[in-house]
Amino acid sequence: MFSLLTTHPFDIFDLTGSDLAIVLLMVIVFVLALVLPHPSHGHIGRKRS
Amino acid sequence: MSERAKRQYRGYRMVQADLIKELAIAFAVVAGLVLLLAFLFSSPDQPTLTAQEVATNHPAELEATVIHILDGQNMIAAYGPPYNHGSGSLQRIGFISPQAWAGITLPLNAKSVFILTPLSRVAPLDPPLSSALSTFRAASAHQQAAWEHSYQVALDHATVVHGQVVLPASDSGPLPIMIGAYMNLARSGALEALINVNGRVYQTDFTRALLVLQGAPLTRVAAGQELLGPEWGQMKEPGNYPGAVWLWFYTLLYQLPPYVNSPVADLLAGATVGVVTLLFMFIPWIPGLRDIPRKVKVYRLIWRGHYAKRKK
Amino acid sequence: MNWTTRVRQWLLREIPMEDLLPDELPAYVHSYVYYFGVLTLASFLMLVLSGIILVIFGPQWWHVSAVGLFVNSIHFWSVQAFFFFMVLHLWAQFFMSAWRGGRGLNWVTGVVLFLVSILTAFTGYLSQQNFDSQWIALQGKDAFNALGVSGFFNILNFGQVYGLHIVVLPLVLALLIGVHLYLVRSKGVVTPVLDSASTDREAHHDE
Numbered sequence: 001m002f003s004l005l006t007t008h009p010f011d012i013f014d015l016t017g018s019d020l021a022i023v024l025l026m027v028i029v030f031v032l033a034l035v036l037p038h039p040s041h042g043h044i045g046r047k048r049s
Numbered sequence: 050m051s052e053r054a055k056r057q058y059r060g061y062r063m064v065q066a067d068l069i070k071e072l073a074i075a076f077a078v079v080a081g082l083v084l085l086l087a088f089l090f091s092s093p094d095q096p097t098l099t100a101q102e103v104a105t106n107h108p109a110e111l112e113a114t115v116i117h118i119l120d121g122q123n124m125i126a127a128y129g130p131p132y133n134h135g136s137g138s139l140q141r142i143g144f145i146s147p148q149a150w151a152g153i154t155l156p157l158n159a160k161s162v163f164i165l166t167p168l169s170r171v172a173p174l175d176p177p178l179s180s181a182l183s184t185f186r187a188a189s190a191h192q193q194a195a196w197e198h199s200y201q202v203a204l205d206h207a208t209v210v211h212g213q214v215v216l217p218a219s220d221s222g223p224l225p226i227m228i229g230a231y232m233n234l235a236r237s238g239a240l241e242a243l244i245n246v247n248g249r250v251y252q253t254d255f256t257r258a259l260l261v262l263q264g265a266p267l268t269r270v271a272a273g274q275e276l277l278g279p280e281w282g283q284m285k286e287p288g289n290y291p292g293a294v295w296l297w298f299y300t301l302l303y304q305l306p307p308y309v310n311s312p313v314a315d316l317l318a319g320a321t322v323g324v325v326t327l328l329f330m331f332i333p334w335i336p337g338l339r340d341i342p343r344k345v346k347v348y349r350l351i352w353r354g355h356y357a358k359r360k361k
Numbered sequence: 362m363n364w365t366t367r368v369r370q371w372l373l374r375e376i377p378m379e380d381l382l383p384d385e386l387p388a389y390v391h392s393y394v395y396y397f398g399v400l401t402l403a404s405f406l407m408l409v410l411s412g413i414i415l416v417i418f419g420p421q422w423w424h425v426s427a428v429g430l431f432v433n434s435i436h437f438w439s440v441q442a443f444f445f446f447m448v449l450h451l452w453a454q455f456f457m458s459a460w461r462g463g464r465g466l467n468w469v470t471g472v473v474l475f476l477v478s479i480l481t482a483f484t485g486y487l488s489q490q491n492f493d494s495q496w497i498a499l500q501g502k503d504a505f506n507a508l509g510v511s512g513f514f515n516i517l518n519f520g521q522v523y524g525l526h527i528v529v530l531p532l533v534l535a536l537l538i539g540v541h542l543y544l545v546r547s548k549g550v551v552t553p554v555l556d557s558a559s560t561d562r563e564a565h566h567d568e
Contacts, residue, residue, distance in 0.1 A: 018289055018290060018291040019281075019284070019285065019291055019292055019294055021291070022291045022294050022441070022445065023294060023297075025445075026445060026448060026449060029445075029449060030394075030449050030452055030453075032393070033392070033393035033394045033396070033397070033449070033453075034347065034350045034351065034392075034393075034394060035350065036393055038354075038391040038392055038393060050379060050383065050385055051377045051379050051380050053377075053380065054379070054380055054383065054549060057548075057549035058387050058549060058552075061387040061388065061389065061552065062387065062388040062389075063385045063386065063387055063388065064385065064386060064387070064388045064391070065384065065385060066383060066384055066385060066386040066390075067384065068382060068383070068399075069382070071396070071399050072399055072402065072403065075396065075399040075400045075402070075403035076403040076406055076407070078400070078403070079400060079403040079404050079407055079439070079442055079446075080403075080407055082438075082442060083404075083407055083435050083438040083439045083442055084435060086434075086438040086441075087431060087434035087435045087437070087438050088431075088434075090434070090438070091430060091431075091434045092430065092433050092434040092436075092437035092438070093437075093491075093493065094423070094424060094430065094433070094489070094491050095491055095492040095493065096424075096491060096492060097490070097491055097492050097494075097495045098492060098495060128506075130506070130509075131506055131509075131511045131512055138503060138506070140506075140507040146509075147507070147508050147509030147510075148506055148507050148508070148509050149509075150509055151509030151510070151511070151512055152512075154511060154512025154513075155511060155512065155515060253518070253519055253520025253521075253523075254515075254517075254518045254519060254520055254521070255517065255518075255519050256515060256517040256518055259495060259498055259499060259517045260499070260517065263499050267495070267496065267499060270492070270496075271496050271500075276496060278500065282500065283500065283501075286493065287492060287493055287496075290437075291441055293479075293482060293483075293486070294444070295444045295448065295475075295478075295479055295482070296479070313507070315503050315504040315506075315507035315508070316507045316508070318504070319504060319507060319508045326472075326476065329472055330468075330469055330472040330473070331469075332455075332460070332468065333460035333464075333465040333468050333469075334465065339458065339460070341455075342455060342456050342457065342458040342554075343458065343554060345456065347456035348456055348457050348458070348553065348554050351392045351394055351453070351456065351457060352389050352392070352457075352553040352554075354388070354389065354391060355388070355389040355553045356553070356556065359556070
């Protein structure tokens with residue numbers, strides 16, 4: 001079925017593929033959240049003084 | 050905006066925000082995501098390991114478990130607090146031992162609870178068992194130990210024929226009848242229930258029934274799925290599903306010296322996690338730790354719009 | 362002294378609605394990292410909803426019913442989503458050093474939430490009534506025994522573990538989430554880290 005859940009690509013740490021996949025996904029999502037430009041960036045707002 | 054908020058954000062450009070809409074959208078996104086994952090991957094549900102299964106497929110293993118419960122070598126029989134006066138699993142560093150201080154809070158006499166009491170409950174249905182039990186109980190501790198030893202030696206040379214353990218002749222007194230009856234009980238599927246009998250109809254505590262298969266049977270099944278402690282078992286799920294990844298630090302400790310293979314690994318790891326958790330919790334007040342974000346400067350990416358405007 | 366009046370005045374002063382549910386926020390919050398908190402909250406709501414369905418039908422239901430297994434799967438993946446977003450939220454708050462400006466208690470409540478969440482997930486694993494529960498209970502008991510706590514928290518006692526998982530711990534989580542959100546709203550969003558170009562006016566926001 002799904003290779004992610006049925007293989008052990010990272011046997012070196014005795015971890016299942018899915019555990020490492022989750023950690024990897026977290027890093028990827030975090031980096032994307034950091035670097036992607038926010039859509040509402042540059043919206044006109046009011047400055048408070 | 051309240052006066053307090055105006056003070057808080059003085060000097061910063063404000064924009065429209067809609068937190069409720071954000072929450073609604075976040076909920077829709079998460080709901081869609083978990084429904085999709087549930088649909089695609091389902092969730093693991095491996096049935097419990099029962100004495101019935103062990104007795105049927107690995108009878109010699111269950112007999113060995115029984116004989117070690119009787120002779121006191123079994124892990125639970127020799128455990129120590131909170132179950133009994135043993136010291137097999139008592140963890141102590143110097144004079145520090147919360148386990149010993151707490152004492153015997155869940156008293157459990159393995160020999161009686163796991164073997165003799167369940168057997169005596171069915172003995173009225175089985176006259177030979179009844180007399181074997183009487184013989185065993187009447188014998189001296191020395192005699193019991195001799196029978197147990199002789200049974201264990203015979204077990205080492207036993208063969209399994211049609212799912213039954215066949216022992217060479219031995220001087221084991223009443224033990225072959227007792228253990229034979231015990232195996233029948235296990236094969237019937239009633240053993241856990243008999244161990245757990247509490248004299249009331251309702252039951253929500255399965256401590257005793259869970260503990261009986263501790264050791265070889267359960268370890269064999271877990272090892273087959275790489276769920277043992279040295280294999281990061283604490284955070285793993287059977288069947289290659291993602292497990293409790295958030296326990297990575299705790300689990301990591303069990304892979305490293307001095308924790309790995311230490312007889313006091315749990316106490317050491319517990320203490321370490323306690324200290325690290327306190328450090329983590331009080332980062333805002335710990336010089337050095339609280340300065341890390343300023344040094345790695347990831348915040349410059351998060352607030353790059355703000356700093357870009359500042360430059361202009 | 363009228364206690365009711367005092368409480369109402371305190372609430373109105375300390376927790377004004379316009380601060381609890383603001384419709385204006387500083388422009389610097391426009392980054393995707395600010396969504397991890399609300400995604401964690403959404404996952405928690407999913408957990409509560411799927412958990413309520415599981416509780417209604419009882420702890421054995423999902424082993425014998427296809428619908429039950431599906432609801433359990435929703436619960437299972439909601440846990441993964443909950444921790445996934447919570448940890449990303451934690452990373453984001455750390456890198457922003459979001460404890461600045463008297464927000465230390467926000468950080469502490471966040472860490473306590475993380476710990477209680479771990480305990481909640483742990484009792485959940487123990488409540489499954491399958492091999493996973495059996496193995497985790499027998500493996501985990503040694504740690505609890507070594508720390509001397511099994512007398513009042515015996516992880517092999519299903520009734521105790523299940524009650525904690527479905528009532529006590531979710532309630533504690535919900536209360537802590539309430540406190541956490543209140544602190545965020547009452548202190549406001551943490552301001553950007555000061556740099557050489559920052560104005561004196563901004564400096565008073567920082568520690």
